[in-house]
Amino acid sequence: MTQVTLTVNGKSVSRDVPDTMLLSEFLREELRLTGTHVGCDTSQCGACVVHLDGRAVKSCTALAVAHSGSAVTTIEGLASGKTLHPMQEAFNEHHGLQCGFCTTGMIMTGVDMVNRYKAAGKALTPEAIRKELEGNICRCTGYHNIVKAIEDAATRMDGMAQAAE
Amino acid sequence: MTVHKPRPHDAAPLHVAGAARYVDDIPLPANTLHLAFGLSTVARGRVVSMDLSAVRAAPGVALVLTWRDLPGHNDVSPYPLFREPMLAEDEVFYLGMPLFLVAADSHLAARKAARLAKVEYEELPALLTLDDAIAADARFEEGPRIYGRGDLAEGFGAATHIVEGSFEVGGQEHFYLEGMVAAALPQEGGDMIVHASSQHPTEIQHKVAEALHRSMNAVRVEVRRMGGGFGGKESQGNALACACAVVADRTGRSAKMRYDRDDDMMITGKRHDFRIVYRAGCDAEGRITAVEFTQYCRCGWSPDLSLPVADRAMLHADNAYFIPNIRITSHRMITHTQSNTAFRGFGGPQGMVGIERVLDHLAHAVGRDPVEVRRLNYYAAPAGADPATPQPGAAHRFGGAHSPKDWLPQPQTTPYGQEVEDFLLHEMTEALLTSSDYAARRAAIAEWNAANPLLKRGIAFSPVKFGISFTLTHLNQAGALVHVYQDGSIHLNHGGTEMGQGLFQKVAQVAADRFGVPLETVKITATDTAKVPNTSATAASSGTDLNGMAVKAACDEIRDRLARFVAERQQADAATVRFADGRVHVGTESFPFAEVIRDAWMARVSLSSTGFYATPKIVWDRIRGQGRPFYYFAYGAAVTEVVIDTLTGENRILRADILHDCGASLNPALDIGQIEGGYVQGAGWLTTEELVWDQSGRLRTHAPSTYKIPACSDRPPVFNVALWEAANREDTIYRSKAVGEPPLMLGISALLALSDAVAACGDGSVYPALDAPATAERVLWAVRRVRGGA
Ligand code: FES
Numbered sequence: 001m002t003q004v005t006l007t008v009n010g011k012s013v014s015r016d017v018p019d020t021m022l023l024s025e026f027l028r029e030e031l032r033l034t035g036t037h038v039g040c041d042t043s044q045c046g047a048c049v050v051h052l053d054g055r056a057v058k059s060c061t062a063l064a065v066a067h068s069g070s071a072v073t074t075i076e077g078l079a080s081g082k083t084l085h086p087m088q089e090a091f092n093e094h095h096g097l098q099c100g101f102c103t104t105g106m107i108m109t110g111v112d113m114v115n116r117y118k119a120a121g122k123a124l125t126p127e128a129i130r131k132e133l134e135g136n137i138c139r140c141t142g143y144h145n146i147v148k149a150i151e152d153a154a155t156r157m158d159g160m161a162q163a164a165e
Numbered sequence: 166m167t168v169h170k171p172r173p174h175d176a177a178p179l180h181v182a183g184a185a186r187y188v189d190d191i192p193l194p195a196n197t198l199h200l201a202f203g204l205s206t207v208a209r210g211r212v213v214s215m216d217l218s219a220v221r222a223a224p225g226v227a228l229v230l231t232w233r234d235l236p237g238h239n240d241v242s243p244y245p246l247f248r249e250p251m252l253a254e255d256e257v258f259y260l261g262m263p264l265f266l267v268a269a270d271s272h273l274a275a276r277k278a279a280r281l282a283k284v285e286y287e288e289l290p291a292l293l294t295l296d297d298a299i300a301a302d303a304r305f306e307e308g309p310r311i312y313g314r315g316d317l318a319e320g321f322g323a324a325t326h327i328v329e330g331s332f333e334v335g336g337q338e339h340f341y342l343e344g345m346v347a348a349a350l351p352q353e354g355g356d357m358i359v360h361a362s363s364q365h366p367t368e369i370q371h372k373v374a375e376a377l378h379r380s381m382n383a384v385r386v387e388v389r390r391m392g393g394g395f396g397g398k399e400s401q402g403n404a405l406a407c408a409c410a411v412v413a414d415r416t417g418r419s420a421k422m423r424y425d426r427d428d429d430m431m432i433t434g435k436r437h438d439f440r441i442v443y444r445a446g447c448d449a450e451g452r453i454t455a456v457e458f459t460q461y462c463r464c465g466w467s468p469d470l471s472l473p474v475a476d477r478a479m480l481h482a483d484n485a486y487f488i489p490n491i492r493i494t495s496h497r498m499i500t501h502t503q504s505n506t507a508f509r510g511f512g513g514p515q516g517m518v519g520i521e522r523v524l525d526h527l528a529h530a531v532g533r534d535p536v537e538v539r540r541l542n543y544y545a546a547p548a549g550a551d552p553a554t555p556q557p558g559a560a561h562r563f564g565g566a567h568s569p570k571d572w573l574p575q576p577q578t579t580p581y582g583q584e585v586e587d588f589l590l591h592e593m594t595e596a597l598l599t600s601s602d603y604a605a606r607r608a609a610i611a612e613w614n615a616a617n618p619l620l621k622r623g624i625a626f627s628p629v630k631f632g633i634s635f636t637l638t639h640l641n642q643a644g645a646l647v648h649v650y651q652d653g654s655i656h657l658n659h660g661g662t663e664m665g666q667g668l669f670q671k672v673a674q675v676a677a678d679r680f681g682v683p684l685e686t687v688k689i690t691a692t693d694t695a696k697v698p699n700t701s702a703t704a705a706s707s708g709t710d711l712n713g714m715a716v717k718a719a720c721d722e723i724r725d726r727l728a729r730f731v732a733e734r735q736q737a738d739a740a741t742v743r744f745a746d747g748r749v750h751v752g753t754e755s756f757p758f759a760e761v762i763r764d765a766w767m768a769r770v771s772l773s774s775t776g777f778y779a780t781p782k783i784v785w786d787r788i789r790g791q792g793r794p795f796y797y798f799a800y801g802a803a804v805t806e807v808v809i810d811t812l813t814g815e816n817r818i819l820r821a822d823i824l825h826d827c828g829a830s831l832n833p834a835l836d837i838g839q840i841e842g843g844y845v846q847g848a849g850w851l852t853t854e855e856l857v858w859d860q861s862g863r864l865r866t867h868a869p870s871t872y873k874i875p876a877c878s879d880r881p882p883v884f885n886v887a888l889w890e891a892a893n894r895e896d897t898i899y900r901s902k903a904v905g906e907p908p909l910m911l912g913i914s915a916l917l918a919l920s921d922a923v924a925a926c927g928d929g930s931v932y933p934a935l936d937a938p939a940t941a942e943r944v945l946w947a948v949r950r951v952r953g954g955a
C-alpha cells in the first residue's frame with residue numbers, strides 16, 4: 001500500500017492503495033468517478049482517456065502511484081457547474097454517440113486535441129481529426145458524427161480561455 | 166407530432182457528462198465479491214485432475230466452485246435441445262472454456278487466482294477448421310438443410326455461361342465497447358436481483374432461475390443499457406449472470422463479474438464464418454438461369470443460435486434477385502472453438518455476400534458492368550408501380566411453373582415462397598447511381614487506372630434486401646407497461662433493451678405522440694422482467710417494430726378511457742376527443758393534459774395499462790423451407806470506391822454513397838446513425854477484421870492490438886448517406902421500417918470494390934475471386950493471381 005495524492009477535478013484527494021492499482025481503478029473504485037470507462041484493458045480503445053496535468057492519457061495503463069502529485073481531469077470535471085463544455089455540447093447536438101461507451105474518452109481526447117492544435121497555431125482539419133482519433137475506437141457510430149462534433153467544438157472553443165484546466 | 170423527427174438519443178446529455186450508468190458503474194455493497202472463470206488451456210480433452218489448492222489459497226479469494234458445487238442446472242444454452250455447461254464437466258470442448266469459478270474481493274485478485282490452477286488433461290483430437298469438421302462429418306442436425314425450387318438441370322441446360330467457385334467468408338468479433346458484465350444482489354427469501362448487460366433479460370431470468378433451482382418469479386432482471394451489443398449479448402451473457410447469482414445465493418454477498426477484454430474474446434462466440442461453394446449459370450446477357458449453393462457454416466462447439474443463423478443465411482441467398490432454379494444446401498459444422506453466435510444480420514450477411522459474389526462472377530463471365538447484370542436480375546417491381554420503371558424479370562422467364570401466367574405483373578416469390586410485394590430497388594438503384602455519379606466515375610477510374618501502374622482504384626454497387634421478423638415465429642411478440650401518474654407525467658416500460666440504437670427514444674416518441682404531449686413528459690425506464698414478462702431478445706432488428714406497437718397499444722387503451730371520461734363529462738362523442746399540443750380537445754373546448762389526468766384520477770379512472778403486440782401474417786416451416794418468414798423487407802443500396810497499393814495490398818475506402826429504406830423514419834437522426842455505423846462495421850467485417858486461431862485452437866487475435874477494428878481514419882472521407890423516404894406498405898409502427906441490421910450489408914460493396922480494383926491489375930481475363938476478409942495479404946495474393954503470377 002502506498003499513499004497517492006492527486007488533484008482530481010480541482011479537489012485534492014489522498015488514498016492508501018496497492019502499488020498495482022491502475023489510475024482507471026483509482027478513479028472508478030476509490031473515487032466512484034465512473035464516467036471514465038474501461039473498454040479494452042490494454043491501452044487501445046481510448047474509452048478510459050483522462051487528462052493528466054493537461055495531457056490526454058489512457059488511465060487503464062497508468063499506475064495511480066506513479067502519478068501521485070499530479071492533477072487529473074475526468075469527464076465529470078469538464079463542465080463548469082451546469083454549463084457543459086463546448087465539446088460535450090457538440091457531441092450532444094451532432095449525434096456523436098450511440099451506446100455512449102466510447103463517448104467520454106472521445107470527448108477527453110477531443111478537448112486535448114483542440115487544445116494542442118490551438119497552442120501550436122495549427123488548423124484542426126477533418127483529416128487531422130481522423131488521424132488524431134487513431135487511439136479511440138467507436139464500434140457504433142462509424143465516426144462520422146464524432147468528427148463533425150469535434151470540428152464544431154473546435155470553433156466553439158475559440159473563445160475559451162486556454163487555461164481552463 | 167413527436168414522431169418522424171430527428172431527436173437526439175434520449176441519454177445523450179447523460180453520456181456526454183459521464184453520468185449514464187452501465188452495469189459496472191452501479192454502486193454495490195462494500196463486501197461485493199468479484200468473479201473470474203478459470204479457462205481451459207486445451208481445445209479438447211478430458212480433465213484428468215484439477216488441483217485448485219493454489220487458487221483457493223491466493224490472496225483475497227473467498228470461494229472457488231466447480232460444476233460439482235452448483236446448486237441447480239449447469240446449463241447456459243439458449244437452445245433447449247442441447248446442454249451447454251457453464252462450468253465444464255470433466256471434458257472441455259474449446260480452448261477458453263470455463264472450468265471453474267473464482268470469487269475474490271477484487272477483480273484483479275479473482276483473475277490472478279484463476280491462473281493458478283494445476284489442470285492435467287488427456288488431450289483428444291480436436292476439430293479446429295471447417296476442413297477438419299467436413300472430413301469428420303461433425304455436424305449439428307441429422308443432415309444438411311436444403312431449400313430450393315425449380316429444376317437445376319433445366320436451368321444449367323439453358324445457360325450460356327457457367328461459373329463455379331468456393332468462397333471463404335470470415336467471422337467477426339463483436340467488440341461491443343463495453344465488455345460482458347453482470348451483477349447479482351441477493352434478496353430475502355432466496356430471491357435474486359440481477360443487473361446484466363444483455364439483449365435478452367427474460368432468458369437471463371430463465372437461466373438464473375434454473376441455475377438456482379428456483380422458479381422464474383424468484384428472479385428479477387434489470388437492464389438499463391448496454392455499451393453496444395450487436396448480437397453478442399443475446400445469449401453469451403447467460404454464463405456471467407448465472408455465475409453471479411450462484412455465488413450471491415451461496416454467500417449472501419452481492420457478486421459481480423466483468424470479463425476482461427482478453428477473456429471476453431477468448432470465451433465468447435463470434436459471427437459464424439462460412440465457406441460458400443457455388444455454381445451458377447446465366448444467359449448471354451447475364452440473366453440468371455440457375456444457382457446452386459453449398460453453405461458450410463462453422464458453429465463452434467455448441468449449437469447456441471447457430472441453427473437459426475444458418476437458416477437466415479439460406480433465406481438471404483437470393484438477396485435482391487429472382488432465381489428461377491436454385492438449391493441451397495446448408496451444413497452446420499462442429500469445431501472445437503468458441504461457440505459462434507448472433508451477430509448483427511444473424512447469417513443474413515453471409516448468405517447475401519455469397520450471391521453478390523456470384524453476380525460479380527457472372528458479370529465478369531459475361532463481360533458486362535456488374536450493375537447492369539444486377540438490375541437485370543432484380544425481382545420484379547410490384548404491380549401498380551410506375552409503368553415507366555423497368556421491370557426486368559417480370560416479362561421474360563422460363564416457361565416453368567414459376568413464370569407469371571398472364572400479362573398482369575404478379576409479385577414474384579423468393580425461393581422459399583414469400584411474395585416480394587414492395588420491391589423498391591429499381592427506383593432506389595436509379596436514384597443512387599445518379600446521386601453517386603456512378604457511370605462517370607467508373608469511366609474516370611478506368612482512365613486513372615490506365616495511367617497508374619502502382620495504385621489501382623475500384624468501384625462497386627451492391628443492393629440489400631433484408632427480411633424483417635424473427636424466423637422463430639413465436640418470438641415475434643412484445644409487451645409494454647404504461648402508467649400515467651396523477652401529475653400528468655408518464656412512465657414508460659417495454660420489453661426491448663437499449664444498446665445504443667435509440668430504441669428507447671423512438672418508443673418514447675410513440676408514447677408522447679399518442680398522448681399529444683411533449684417528449685419530456687415521458688420517462689423512459691430500464692427494462693425489467695418484473696414489469697414486462699416473457700420478452701423476446703432485442704434482436705432481428707425488431708426492437709422498435711415490436712415494442713413500439715406494444716407501447717402504442719398500452720397508450721391507446723389509457724387514451725380511450727380518458728376520451729370516454731372527457732366525452733361523458735362534456736356531453737360529447739368520445740370519437741371526437743383529440744390529444745395534441747399537451748391538451749385534450751373535445752368539441753370547441755380543450756383542457757391541459759395534466760388537468761384531465763387529475764380529474765380522471767379523482768373520478769376513479771384507471772391510468773395504467775399493459776399493451777401487447779404479435780406480428781401478423783407470418784407463417785414459416787423451417788424444415789420444408791416454405792412460407793412467409795418475414796413481415797416485410799427492408800432495402801438499401803451502396804456504391805463504394807477504393808484504392809489499392811499493388812505492391813503491398815494495402816487499401817483505403819475513398820468514398821461511399823448510400824441510399825437506405827427506413828420506411829417513414831420515426832427518427833431520421835437515429836436511423837442515419839445506424840446506417841453509418843452499420844456500413845463501417847460491415848466493411849470492417851469484409852476487409853480488416855480477421856480472426857486467427859493457431860494449430861492448438863488458441864485464438865491469436867484476442868485483443869484490438871491484433872484484431873483490426875475500423876478506426877476513424879478507416880471510414881470513408883467522403884460518406885454520403887440518404888434515406889429513401891417511403892411509408893412501409895405493411896402496417897408497422899407509424900409505417901416505419903426496422904434499421905438495426907440491414908445497413909451492415911451495405912459494406913458488401915467495399916469488398917466488391919476491392920475485387921474491382923484487383924481485376925484492374927490484370928488483363929481482365931482472370932476473375933479475382935477475393936475471399937473475405939480482404940486483408941492486405943489477400944488483396945496482394947489476388948493481384949498476383951490476376952497477373953498470372955500465382
Ligand atoms: S480501456 Fe484504456 S484504452 Fe481501452
Ligand code: FES
Pocket residue numbers: 096097098099100101102103137138139140141342392393665
Ligand atoms: S457509441 Fe458505442 S462505441 Fe462509440
